[in-house]
Amino acid sequence: MADHEPHAHEPWTEDRAEAIIAARVTEPGAMLPILHDLQAAFGYVPAEAVPLLAHALNVTRAEVHGVVSFYHEYRRHKPGRHVLRLCRAEACQALGCEALADHVRARLNIAWHETTSDGAVTLEPVFCLGLCAIGPAALLDGQPLARLDPTRIEAALESLS
Amino acid sequence: MTKVFVPRDAAALALGADAVAKALTPHATIVRTGSRGLFWLEPMIEVETPAGRIAYGPVAAADIPALLTAGLLTGGAHPLRLGAPEQLPFLARQTRLTFARCGVIDPLSLADYRAHGGLAGLDRAQAMGPAATIDSVLKSGLRGRGGAGFPAGIKWKTAADAPGARKFIVCNADEGDSGTYADRMLMEGDPFCLIEGMAIAGFAVGASKGYVYTRSEYPHAIASFDAALAIARSAGVLGAGFDIEQRVGAGAYVCGEETSLLESLEGRRGQVRAKPPLPAHKGLFGQPTVINNVITLASVPVILRDGPEAYQALGFGRSRGTMPIQLAGNVKYGGLFEAGFGLTLGEIVNDIGGGTRSGRPVRAVQVGGPLGAYFPPALFDTPFDYEAFTAKDGLIGHGGIVVFDDTVDLLHQARFAMEFCSVESCGKCTPCRIGSVRGMETLEKIMAGIAVEANLELIRDLCHTMKFGSLCALGGFIPYPVMSALEHFPEDFRRARLAPAA
Numbered sequence: 151m152a153d154h155e156p157h158a159h160e161p162w163t164e165d166r167a168e169a170i171i172a173a174r175v176t177e178p179g180a181m182l183p184i185l186h187d188l189q190a191a192f193g194y195v196p197a198e199a200v201p202l203l204a205h206a207l208n209v210t211r212a213e214v215h216g217v218v219s220f221y222h223e224y225r226r227h228k229p230g231r232h233v234l235r236l237c238r239a240e241a242c243q244a245l246g247c248e249a250l251a252d253h254v255r256a257r258l259n260i261a262w263h264e265t266t267s268d269g270a271v272t273l274e275p276v277f278c279l280g281l282c283a284i285g286p287a288a289l290l291d292g293q294p295l296a297r298l299d300p301t302r303i304e305a306a307l308e309s310l311s
Numbered sequence: 312m313t314k315v316f317v318p319r320d321a322a323a324l325a326l327g328a329d330a331v332a333k334a335l336t337p338h339a340t341i342v343r344t345g346s347r348g349l350f351w352l353e354p355m356i357e358v359e360t361p362a363g364r365i366a367y368g369p370v371a372a373a374d375i376p377a378l379l380t381a382g383l384l385t386g387g388a389h390p391l392r393l394g395a396p397e398q399l400p401f402l403a404r405q406t407r408l409t410f411a412r413c414g415v416i417d418p419l420s421l422a423d424y425r426a427h428g429g430l431a432g433l434d435r436a437q438a439m440g441p442a443a444t445i446d447s448v449l450k451s452g453l454r455g456r457g458g459a460g461f462p463a464g465i466k467w468k469t470a471a472d473a474p475g476a477r478k479f480i481v482c483n484a485d486e487g488d489s490g491t492y493a494d495r496m497l498m499e500g501d502p503f504c505l506i507e508g509m510a511i512a513g514f515a516v517g518a519s520k521g522y523v524y525t526r527s528e529y530p531h532a533i534a535s536f537d538a539a540l541a542i543a544r545s546a547g548v549l550g551a552g553f554d555i556e557q558r559v560g561a562g563a564y565v566c567g568e569e570t571s572l573l574e575s576l577e578g579r580r581g582q583v584r585a586k587p588p589l590p591a592h593k594g595l596f597g598q599p600t601v602i603n604n605v606i607t608l609a610s611v612p613v614i615l616r617d618g619p620e621a622y623q624a625l626g627f628g629r630s631r632g633t634m635p636i637q638l639a640g641n642v643k644y645g646g647l648f649e650a651g652f653g654l655t656l657g658e659i660v661n662d663i664g665g666g667t668r669s670g671r672p673v674r675a676v677q678v679g680g681p682l683g684a685y686f687p688p689a690l691f692d693t694p695f696d697y698e699a700f701t702a703k704d705g706l707i708g709h710g711g712i713v714v715f716d717d718t719v720d721l722l723h724q725a726r727f728a729m730e731f732c733s734v735e736s737c738g739k740c741t742p743c744r745i746g747s748v749r750g751m752e753t754l755e756k757i758m759a760g761i762a763v764e765a766n767l768e769l770i771r772d773l774c775h776t777m778k779f780g781s782l783c784a785l786g787g788f789i790p791y792p793v794m795s796a797l798e799h800f801p802e803d804f805r806r807a808r809l810a811p812a813a
Contacts, residue, residue: 283645
């Protein structure tokens with residue numbers, strides 16, 4: 151099993167957010183790239199960033215909110231130290247991913263999109279990772295996992311700090 | 312030192328390829344490649360010997376000491392020895408054109424790419440000029456591999472003829488269909504092929520800029536393609552006349568629809584645009600735009616290099632050339648199988664795929680992703696071809712086939728289709744936005760045994776409305792999995808439900 155480095159996210163500061171926005175604001179269609187950069191830095195898209203981005207792109211705050219809330223990828227809350235993205239799509243369903251998801255939610259005692267009470271793991275559903283011949287599949291902190299069953303996912307979770 | 316090829320495709324990594332490479336590093340020169348696409352054998356490593364490459368797999372890091380003792384580096388005998396990879400039946404039966412280099416070369420070596428026939432298509436295009444290039448694509452019969460099957464050459468010609476200050480080539484790498492991974496494999500295993508295809512398209516239609524919109528669920532493909540772009544730029548393949556930028560999606564399935572992809576690239580919510588205007592007339596930033604799937608664009612270099620006749624000679628009916636079929640789900644030999652159109656579904660699932668991984672009987676296969684129909688074995692004589700699947704109320708989509716064994720509940724799958732549509736609907740049109748929610752609720756009533764016949768009639772009516780009233784393929788095609796489940800597996804919808812719907 152690969153080592154899973156915890157996400158090292160920066161604390162929110164307005165100056166840092168302004169710098170991230172300024173770096174790409176002149177690109178055509180900069181909204182999504184900037185949101186990705188904000189999330190990469192802070193782990194999520196902080197609500198405080200929305201008016202800054204709206205001002206920089208000369209759009210309304212509603213427009214930015216609409217984009218952030220439209221795309222499943224953008225988080226509006228700080229994630230845990232680790233993120234487990236478990237595939238829920240049909241190819242993984244054919245291999246029992248739904249029972250596996252039930253197991254993981256019970257084991258972590260959280261629902262989809264929630265973070266364990268110790269702040270260790272955030273569980274997110276994902277619709278297809280392109281690992282459809284070796285499912286059930288997941289990404290744990292960006293590392294692909296395959297042919298998952300309760301034992302293998304347990305081992306992966308145990309290895310986390 | 313002996314060269315050993317170890318894949319670093321995301322699927323191989325998921326199965327421990329990095330640990331295998333690490334264990335071999337003191338003993339051999341490691342070349343990381345893409346995957347050959349035989350996933351039940353991953354990590355499949357290949358040793359370079361005077362007699363050609365010898366494959367071993369599936370190899371775990373723990374196997375390396377025993378393999379070395381058995382003479383791995385000279386192709387020695389061992390239970391994991393598979394022999395020459397090209398002679399493995401799964402590969403020997405294929406016609407690899409688009410995927411000829413995938414799993415063979417170092418994906419980030421432009422020298423390897425050239426040595427294996429790369430850039431010859433671009434050279435040929437530049438020698439014969441834009442009009443003749445478009446003519447070649449037209450003559451090849453290449454149709455959009457994203458699912459719609461629209462002739463690529465016509466799209467190109469329309470964009471080339473459209474007046475515009477700037478023109479764009481947009482590559483749709485938002486491969487969201489479950490059961491598909493061809494785009495991912497190509498971008499990880501042979502990214503220069505996509506770059507070359509886009510450069511040819513740019514030259515043919517007079518575009519100066521290309522965008523690749525890659526889904527965020529593919530971090531390895533994103534990294535591999537970005538690295539390839541930097542190499543292509545520094546080698547002068549990209550830059551002066553035509554450059555490419557990769558943009559990353561954000562987890563919206565509907566952005567695989569071409570107009571919502573354009574909205575997303577422009578920085579908005581991925582809501583579908585009404586057509587006309589066609590993207591070829593008014594696409595990205597209002598300019599003429601060719602938007603093609605990864606595999607469509609990656610099939611262009613070989614068409615230009617070897618001539619359209621060779622490509623056109625392969626295939627079936629109006630589906631010309633090859634299609635990378637992706638076997639997925641509960642399948643014994645899951646992987647990528649590139650072949651001319653026309654194999655029957657039964658040949659693909661049973662002969663090539665070997666039936667289920669679980670060993671239980673195949674009950675259903677879903678072809679073409681979440682919007683594709685569920686086919687029972689009774690329809691396994693259907694040839695893999697755009698028109699043949701349409702005639703059976705299905706679609707081939709992007710070529711993914713998800714196999715289910717006899718434990719599958721098709722009412723459950725029909726409900727999931729509606730749930731998926733309700734989560735992923737862009738919200739622009741009512742049949743999709745509201746219909747999917749009502750469809751899910753109605754199927755839950757059927758699960759609970761409430762007024763089953765009346766609710767089934769409601770589902771039929773709703774599916775009709777969604778099919779003909781939705782703006783795009785999401786709401787328009789979600790009736791395929793629902794209605795095919797109902798038509799081919801009616802017993803699952805009428806089973807007495809003792810427990811309430813979970």
